[in-house]
Amino acid sequence: MKSAWIILSALVAGMLLGIGIEMISPDAGAASLRYVEPIGTLWLNALKMTIVPLVVALLITGITATADAARAGKLAGRAVATFIGANLLSGLMTLLLLPLFLNLFPLSTAAAEALRHGLGGSSEAPASPSFADFMLSLVPTNPIAAAAETTILPLIVFTTIFAFAITRIGTAERATLSGFFKALADAMLVVIGWVLALAPIGVFALGYALAVKAGVSAFGGLLHYVLMLSAIGSCTVLLALLLAILIVRIPAMRFFRAMVPTFAVALSTQSSLASLPAMLRTTAELGVDPKKADIVLPLAVALFRFTSTAMNLAVVVYVAWLFKVELTPWEMAVGLGVALAAALSSVSLPGSISFVTSIAPIASAMGVPVAPLGLLVAVETFPDLFRTIGNVIADVAATKFAADGVGDDIAGEAP
Template sequence: MTKTQTSRFELVRIELPVAWTFAGLVAGLGLGTILSGGAMIDSVVEWTAPIGTLWLRALQMTIIPLVAALLVLGIAQMAAAARAGAAARRMLLLVFALLTLGGIITATVMPWLLELAPIPASASAFLAHTPEQAQQLPSLADFVASLVSPNIVAAAAETAMLPFTIFFALLAVAISKLSEGQRASLLGFFHALANAMLIIIGWVLWLAPVGVFALGLGVAAQAGGGAFGALLHYILVVSAMGGFVLLGAYVLAWIIGGIAPWRFARAMLPAQAVALSTQSSLASLPAMLDSSGRLGLRQSTAEFVLPLAVAIFRATSPAMNLAVAIYVAYLAGIELTPTLLAAGIGVALIISVGSVSLPGSISFVVSIGPIALAMGVPIEPLALLVAVEMLPDIMRTLGNVTMNVAVTSAVDRVQHD
């Protein structure tokens, strides 16, 4: 294990077997396709299904404590950033607006896109391990009342993510108002809790090739070779939402930053090449600084905004995370009312603050799980979709890196006009 610095908090950095997880999925789907319809398939699935279920439950058990800890740490970082001066506050307002806009665009466009390009029927096999439950659509009054839970422990036990995230967001703000000693003590506790949960989830994800193989075999036993096509559909549709964020970066740099799109695109090529090859915004930071210099942005602005953006801003997070939740909702036949979509956007915004510094596989589960739970969407399919996250993650990194430089151009122009 290595560590990476995130503001004043160091979170454990875990190297995960991403390629092996993907290979496990392909192997499980392949074997299930071969055996599908044969006499052996029922016996094989009977032995492998409990393995997949056990791994899935181990993945789920860390979500609540990890989300709580990361929310407190993430909001503490944003509070510290807000105290850094007017430039930081302007940047935070712009970041909040962009994250909100990304969520609204996905909530509007994603359902339309799924109507235009429907989910393949074979994708229904992704719900093989999902318990059936009657859908209850909350009224507006019930939704408003649910925003605050009288018992936060009960909310956690019932995975009521909306009041849970609101409580810990408020707790983080309250902690920032405490004296330095008390603030340090509480943040130290949540810092240690986050690291402990990351270690546990790292152990679980090291077993991902086995768990995903077992789940994939069960899916292919029902869907046959169509499971591959269903996953490809998922990858393309979810990545399309990241594409909107990517295009939005060019628009932001043009309209607010005053940089022509063709000039911005040419200057961004080196940083985007690093982003594609590393799939890491942190590793792309030197290239982003170079792109800022090519655009003629002030060095003082770039050296302040870009490291801060890497630490607290993931532009594609609400858009693509909400897209996954909406995809699974359509898969499960869940009616998404404006109230449920608003709940999803709200949780996506809050959760994005705490998951920026995590590896893709961990942030996928921690970020999308709470959104899905807040919308009444089953989270079991996430255990399979995490195996292909390495592909949408390319779009995530590309959009994040491009938007970081676009935000820098906007702050630079506003600050010196």
């Protein structure tokens, strides 16, 4: 929380300074860009360099962990199926609702153009690939070359196939490969932690450059982005509540009363992991067998991020709309699949880290610019409230749904 507010403050300070200098002396503002902008670009490049190895490592560990969880027994298998189904539903909601919201509440043409220019975008819409070209790009002839060229989509396809292949080999060999990629992910998380420690400097420089280029319109553009993401976040929380009440069939008042302690912890910590003890008490109040809750809830915290698929897709769809990238139905379908895989792979990562590692692969797979993420991570503090609240609601509801669907005999089940 403290780190997020520091990054946000750096963004605001950089933008205010840039606007002030631009108003006093436009020539001085333009001249200063050659010194300040490279600092932000250097930080952004350092952030990008972690994406490919981290995506590969997290995707493999996420898929193998999910497969192992599904093998752990009927209860765990039902829980994993519930997580995947709910995430797909939330992602579809975003793909349907956000374009509607953007049409109903568009950013002014001038503000959109200023923000796009400030983020280094072009006013020309990039050409969409044909369906044949898109299909041919899915399978890499050389996955190493795909990684070197940062062509994320074919790399994700290869990595996914490779991860599922790991789940079919012997136990000892599977443990060796899973352990290697777990260690790789841990090492890359240390590197990205170092990079994000410099985020206030990088974000300050990026915010300054944005303000010099876009002026006051930059604030309006970022506010519009936050409002659109918050709208999707609100809809995701509402969807989680509807699923709990209508599908899991928990009476509304009983559910809200039981969730009060969990809401208090979630709002104060903005962490699903920190809310786990409170969620265990909530499921007990809702009549879930503690032995079953002890299996499903830790799985939910580790694998189930109900809001991630929806809100990560929302970030990418918004950037695509801003940069005039026309998303085809198959690109949106691929984005949904990558968003689902990213949600299952971002195992209990801090918000600023998971923002980059989860959204960058989706953007790359859908042909959407990645660079704006370096600035948008600074305003994630506000939409992140909806992520935590929606996640704890869905975790509790999914736990009851999974527990109610199996018998009382859970011998042999393991978390």
